[in-house]
Amino acid sequence: MTPILDSEKLFAARLLAVRARPYLATALYALNIVESRRVPTMAVDRCWRCYVSPAFVDHTPVENLASILVHEVSHLLRDHHGRSDRFAQAHNLSGPAERLRMNIAADAEINDDAFGDGLIQPEDAVTPATLGLSSGELMEDYLHQFRLTVTTQHLAWLDCGSGADGLDREWDLGPDGADVLTEQQRDAVKFRVAQGIVGRPGDAPEGWRRWADRALHPPQPWRDLLGAALRSAASAPGLGETHTYSRPSRRATALPRTILPTLRRTPPHVTVIIDTSASVSDTELGSALLETTAIARTLGGRKDLLTVISCDAAAHIAGPFCHSESIPLIGGGGTDLCTGFAKAARAQPRPDVLVVLTDGQTPWPTHRPSARTVVGLFRRPITWTDDDTGYIPDQPPSWARVVEIG
Template sequence: MPAEPAPPVSSAPAAPAPVLDRAKLLAARLRAASDRPYLASALYSLTVVPSPSVPTMGVDRYWRCYVNPAFVDAHPVAELAGVWIHEVAHLLRDHHGRADRLAHTDRQDHHRVNIAQDCEINDDLLSDRLSLPAGRVEPKDYQLPNGQLFEQYLPHIPAGTHHVNCGSGAHGRPMPWDLPAAGQVGEVEAAAIRRQTAQAIRSHTRSRGTVPAGWRRWADELLEPTVDWRTALTGAVREAAAWASGAADYTYHRPSRRGAALRGVILPSLRRPLPRVAIVVDTSGSMSDDALAAVLAEVGGVLRAVGVGNNRVSVLACDADVHATRRVSTVGEVVLAGGGGTDMRVGIEAALATAQRPNIVIVLTDGYTPWPEASLGQVRVIAGLVGEDAPVPPPWIESIAIPAALG
């Protein structure tokens, strides 16, 4: 087979690399900061790096914004201002940090991750009437609702539909145009920028009320983070279990080994009892079956994580009366019955009256119930309050807020 002919050698000089129109780019940033002053501090924290290798504009995790000069030439200032806000949103929302926590299989396709992240950002930007270049993605392109996080969008994004690339500061994968990390914004400074921006959003909302809902939610979550209820419940149960196990007592069922030194004397040994748990489940009409099943399954996982099992858990279904009591080792063995009024005092009293008195009582309820008037002494009570705006129980009961919709 003959060799393919070599391509002809061109005598024309190579075209000069495009020069970044820095004045136009910085005018766009000024417009973005002037129109959305609550983002100004974050916008001016970005360092501009001209790079023909980046497709459009993109950021790295060190708050550098890589800009293709040809992209700047091709778009008006209004659209570039929207892109500035889009790119800084990736960093403010810590998209690269969140992407690092995805499952390995999800991280492999960084284009899908980037699309999901753009959906999280662009619904806010478009509702705020920002101009964005053609070809941007938004949730409706995939028949998805607005207002979700990118982790919620990601499972519904098909592969190969778009090839957006906002840089390693978005999807987390290093890009060929990334510069070394030396001397740039680190995580401590980035956290300070995020907090300052969140405070500016809150102040702007109070004075003018013109901040998109997604930005307000982000600021509220950053300034007043919601503690994951599973972590809180695990910690409460673990602490209560350790407290119960620490209630050591003497027993003659296993004589002390020290008794061998004393002829004719039997010494008791110390016993550390394993904690017993009773779960009182509110089965009144205000609690949906789906909420009950979901919450009970989660609590079963919490108890297994803490090490409480082996038939040491009783579940009592209760509305204004106790309808079912069963000692269980799996959630599938639970019987839920009821549907009338609500009085969790009845369920707590029934739990304490069982043959093996529990050390810990977990009450799963929407909170619309009377409670015992005083502490139960050696029995710890933890209330899992399902749903929003649940009434708070007495201060001696440790309460954990549990969302009604679990995902």
């Protein structure tokens, strides 16, 4: 006789999960339970449906079901289906075997700190220790560190559904089926969960805190930010505006015996200062050249409007831009971009916009330059602590618009 889904037992497990992880309550109650006799145990899809086997619920203790519900909803909150698709596309991976490997890696990321404090750990839960790997890493990190071998063949049964690895299953109802959460509803659930984690200091594990910080403050594409900062600086009021008598003013009709000049806006002159000190890698210098080329395109390819200065402890070369291959980047010594700022200030014509591409490990001018300044800052790990009371890290000045690169 086919068992009937014990909904009361499943709802009791969800209540136990909410009590153990109150910051996940919004997500747990948003999860739509769907009875399915084709799913082996429990699985989720990307539309926030949780497919449940009645037989599995019947023989599984409530405490284990609570842990599994937290596990399954964690796949959806952490976007493992989308991340799996992006990883597979970036590394040209396909097939059920690779998707199984992604499911295993995603489980290792979740189960690292999912249990305890009211949630028991199921006996067959995959943890980083199961794979012989270190804890505290992401799914993508684990995927680079293990392969399916004889040591992992006992995990072939693992199937958390398309919500964990992005591969559609035969039991999925699809985006047009019932009990679907729209994309806006999913984002709202994630936002509420992230707010709950941030609002309860000390309760959530570090992995969830990192996730919440990323959910509330998603990283922005730095190329777009750098381009927007440059356009904002180049289009500032009064920049590039001059009066000329080459074209009569429209207001001259009011004064027939007076010749009035007209206001003309000229394209801005841009100077790019590239940090070529020893602390800047060749990869970062390549990125600087790419950004310089992008700036040249925004100026319509006019080489007379763009000047490039390479600078370490001294400003070595200043010249008009032709193409990125012709820029001689000389340096490799210490860093003092003040010399680059001084050289740009002496140039004729003076620049309207300064773009500085640097790692930030440099002294900065004490006085604000006349040109509007945009700083593209190569990211660096923090190498100082609060114990280093005598050390003050260099920071870009407040008058510069700063965009982190990388």
